[in-house]
Amino acid sequence: MxxxxxxxxxxxxxxxxxxxxxxxxxxxxxxxxxxxxxxxxxxxxxxxxxxxxxxxxxxxxxxxxxxxxxxxxxxxxxxxxxxxxxxxxxxxxxxxxxxxxxxxxxxxxxxxxxxxxxxxxxxxxxxxxxxxxxxxxxxxxxxxxxxARVKVTDREIDHYIETQGKIGDQAIQYHLGHILLAVKENASASDVQKAQSKANELFEKLNAGQDFSETAISQSNDANALKGGDLGWRTIADIPSLFTDVVKDMKRGDVAGPIRSPSGFHIVKMLDVKGVDDHIITKTKVRHILIKTNELVDDNEARKRLLALRARIDDGDDFAVLARSHSDDKGSAIKGGLLDWVSPGDLVKPFEEAMAKLGVNQISEPVQTQFGWHLIQVLDRENKDNSTEYQRNLVRDAIRKRKIEEETELWMRRLRDEAYVEIYDDRL
Structure with missing residues (x-):
């Protein structure tokens, strides 16, 4: 109606x-x-x-x-x-x-x-x-x-590492192609059988040498169809759980499927494989003095105050003492301006860029960020094998990405199935 x-x-x-x-x-x-x-x-x-x-x-x-x-x-x-x-x-x-x-x-x-x-x-x-x-x-x-409704628990991360191994142990990235023959959630047994027969036929043709990219463009119902079904480079953790056991045993050029899911029937191709390096990061022990701008303190005034403080430090005053009495970052001021050990990405970009140019114990010129103006001093640096933490973060991100992909595929299919759409084109 x-x-x-x-x-x-x-x-x-x-x-x-x-x-x-x-x-x-x-x-x-x-x-x-x-x-x-x-x-x-x-x-x-x-x-x-x-x-x-x-x-x-x-x-x-x-x-x-x-x-x-x-x-x-x-x-x-x-x-x-x-x-x-x-x-x-x-x-x-x-x-x-x-x-x-x-x-x-x-x-x-x-x-x-x-x-x-x-x-x-x-x-x-x-x-x-x-x-x-x-x-x-x-x-x-x-x-x-x-x-917003996709969550990843520590237990899921632990379970993944126990069953799939650590990210660092994988040392492999996979370049995958993907074809989806979609089936509606309320499809009849006859429609499911037709989709499966079509998937089997495509699988045989692809194994016989039919071009995968062209087939994906013309036949696939997934969001990457017009990219030739190209899913890009992924670690095993980034690959939908539906394919992980299959992908690990595939070689370059192999085609696998059809694989059934709530969305339909999937065919995957191993386009290429390559290794991954270990994850080493440089951590920096840093402290700062912050002067915020407001109605009374403009950029010029904030910069002048920091230059005066820098001159006092050059003359022998203690950085920590000056930070306690002058810094507007109250959280670090009570620790003498200390931000402790920071990793790449922990701080805003202008701060990190200025910090990266400093030698140990060197003090910067005034540096502006969205928070105000800073004097920055690097106290120490160390290279750290961050593999364990990095692995857990990768697994967390991968599980979340996988869940989002699976939910998005179902959500988009439901959005399309429930919408009112009329097509007026004799060629379609």
Whole structure:
């Protein structure tokens, strides 16, 4: 009944537009709840995906297959954005621009170079920012809907290490390809049998040499389908638990499956394997004096005060005594400014960068962070094998990531199954 009402509502809208006016509008290829996907948007997304497939040297699937996959991806994206809008999830311009700058830095480019690189690929920077905004919104939505309820206990970590071994003992990373033939939660026995038969057929063809990437693009129902099913490099801890026992015995080029899960039938391929180095970190024993800025103390005044304190230390005054009487970081001030031993990532980036440039017992010039202005002194450094703690953190992150992936797959499938979607395209 709800679908009939919605169909009638859209029919009335079209009739009300009038034939002459309707002809000036772009053709609608799908209705997704109360929104639409236009032919020009679908064509634009198809062009982007084709360019990506060509750049990866994968074989291009037939146009009708690619079109179906791209439209399905757009439907899922639109449903997620609609849900995000209802939930009040937004992205500020500051956050958006900051994310773009982070991507540029990771690619070792200035913003000018990064922007030129994007536009050289036929994508406007405005379109890139809009896609990035949507990606951030969807990630925030998933974190809200799924991430917040996924917990990992110490007992789970201990159990994993007992049964799977330590991360450091694995010393292997796997590059996996993945194909999912989805099955609805309430699918009939006949539908399940059809999906299994199709999965068995695909498995035989892939083992006979059929291109995995092309098959994933044309057949897979998972979120990585348009990337050729590429899951990237992962340790055994990062791989869904459904595949771990299978993956450990696979060699480069092996195909395994079909593997049944609540989402459907999975086929995985071992694209490549490589080793992993031990985890050694440099820990730093550091202390500081902080001067915060406020209505009475601006940046210049805070910097002047720290320079005066530094001059007193150079003349023989004790750093710890001055920290106790002058530092605005009350937690460390009572310990003479001591932050004790810190690991990479424990402190904010400007502080860590300045600290890394100091020799033992050397005192910095005034350094500005979001908390105010600092004098920093490094007291000692040591290299430490952090493998045990690192392993536990890796296992914790891996179990959490695995749970989130499994929950996200089910959540997205449920979101799609429960949504009102009508497709108006004779080619699909």
């Amino acid at each position: 709800q679908k009939i009402i919605k169909s009638l509502r859209w029919m009335l809208i079209f009739l009300a537009m009038g034939q002459g006016y309707a002809e000036t509008l772009d053709r609608i290829v799908a209705i997704v709840e109360d929104d639409v996907i236009l032919a020009r948007d679908l064509a634009r997304e198809e062009a982007v995906i084709k360019q990506r497939i060509a750049a990866s040297n994968s074989q291009m699937p037939p146009d009708y297959v690619l079109r179906k996959q791209v439209l399905e991806k757009m439907i899922i994206d639109k449903l997620q954005r609609q849900l995000a809008e209802r939930a009040g999830v937004t992205v500020s311009e500051e956050m958006l621009n900051g994310s773009a700058e982070d991507i540029a830095q990771r690619n070792r480019m200035t913003m000018e170079q990064f922007r030129a690189e994007i536009e050289s690929q036929g994508i406007t920077y405005k379109a890139f920012l809009e896609n990035l905004r949507n990606e951030i919104i969807v990630n925030q939505l998933r974190a809200r809907e799924i991430g």
